[in-house]
Amino acid sequence: xxxxxxxxxxxxxxxxxxxxxxxxxxxxxxxxxxxxxxxxxxxxxxxxxxxxxxxxxxxxxxxxxxxxxxxxxxxxxxxxxxxxxxxxxxxxxxxxxxxxxxxxxxxxxxxxxxxxxxxxxxxxxxxxxxxxxxxxxxxxxxxxxxxxxxxxxxxxxxxxxxxxxxxxxxxxxxxxxxx
Numbered sequence: 001x002x003x004x005x006x007x008x009x010x011x012x013x014x015x016x017x018x019x020x021x022x023x024x025x026x027x028x029x030x031x032x033x034x035x036x037x038x039x040x041x042x043x044x045x046x047x048x049x050x051x052x053x054x055x056x057x058x059x060x061x062x063x064x065x066x067x068x069x070x071x072x073x074x075x076x077x078x079x080x081x082x083x084x085x086x087x088x089x090x091x092x093x094x095x096x097x098x099x100x101x102x103x104x105x106x107x108x109x110x111x112x113x114x115x116x117x118x119x120x121x122x123x124x125x126x127x128x129x130x131x132x133x134x135x136x137x138x139x140x141x142x143x144x145x146x147x148x149x150x151x152x153x154x155x156x157x158x159x160x161x162x163x164x165x166x167x168x169x170x171x172x173x174x175x176x177x178x179x
Contacts, residue, residue: 002132002133002134002135003035003133003134003135003136003137004038004124004127004132004133004135004136004137005035005036005037005038005136005137005139006037006038006039006040006120006123006124006136006137006138006139007037007038007039007043007078007139007140007167008039008043008116008117008120008138008139008140008141008142008145008167009043009046009047009116010140010141010142010167011026011037011139011140011141011167011170011171012047012068012069012072013047013141014141014167014168014171015068015171016068017068018066018068018071021175022171022175023068025171025174025175026170026171026174027072027075027077028174029174030072030077030078031077035077036076036077036078036079037072037077037078037079037139038078038079038080038081038123039069039078039079039080039081040080040081040084040116040119040120040122040123041080041081041083041084041119042114042115042116042119043116043119043120044069044080045116046114046116047067047068047069048067048069048070081123084119084122084123084126085126088126088129090125090126090129090156091122091125091126092122093125093156094118094121094122094124094125094152094153094156095115095118095119095121095122096110096118097121097148097152097155098117098118098120098121098122098145098148098149098152099113099115099117099118101144101147101148101151101152102117102118102142102144102145102148105144105147105148106144117140117142117144117145117148118145118148120138120140120145120149121138121145121148121149121152121153124136124138124149124153124158124162125153125156125158128153128158128161128162133161134161135161135162135163136153136158136161136162136163137163137165138150138162138163138164138165139165139167139170140164140165140166140167141166141167141168143166146164146165146166147164149162149164150162150163150164
């Protein structure tokens with residue numbers, strides 16, 4: 001049984017800098033459990049592009065030693081996925097389905113939904129349909145994205161194979177148990 005752990009932007013933002021106890025708790029979890037968090041390209045781009053609206057990620061900040069996701073990649077417990085195969089019908093279907101789910105949940109047009117949110121489920125669909133993963137855990141702080149991923153992937157026949165992990169709860173549980 002192969003497990004795939006997919007991480008969203010929100011998980012890394014919630015972890016903060018490598019010296020932070022939240023970051024260290026997730027790093028310990030990954031190392032102890034031989035987990036590598038996989039980020040869709042769109043998520044990685046969100047975490048590394050200098051965005052003035054995201055103060056936590058601005059590399060011009062004198063308190064930032066390194067972009068946290070790059071530190072995790074350098075340490076070997078995170079990696080960036082290969083590009084999504086949009087030529088695979090399930091990838092496009094899942095991506096569109098999750099965007100619609102989030103749009104309905106947030107009462108906004110689907111074209112305003114960040115594609116990185118839908119890319120989490122699209123990556124899961126790609127790997128499940130190819131048989132490279134049999135279980136997928138999607139770690140996100142965006143409830144609608146997580147629930148949308150579970151719902152849409154269940155409609156594709158993968159309901160028993162996908163688990164949404166609330167990123168905030170995950171980090172707090174790790175910190176409270178000392179893992």
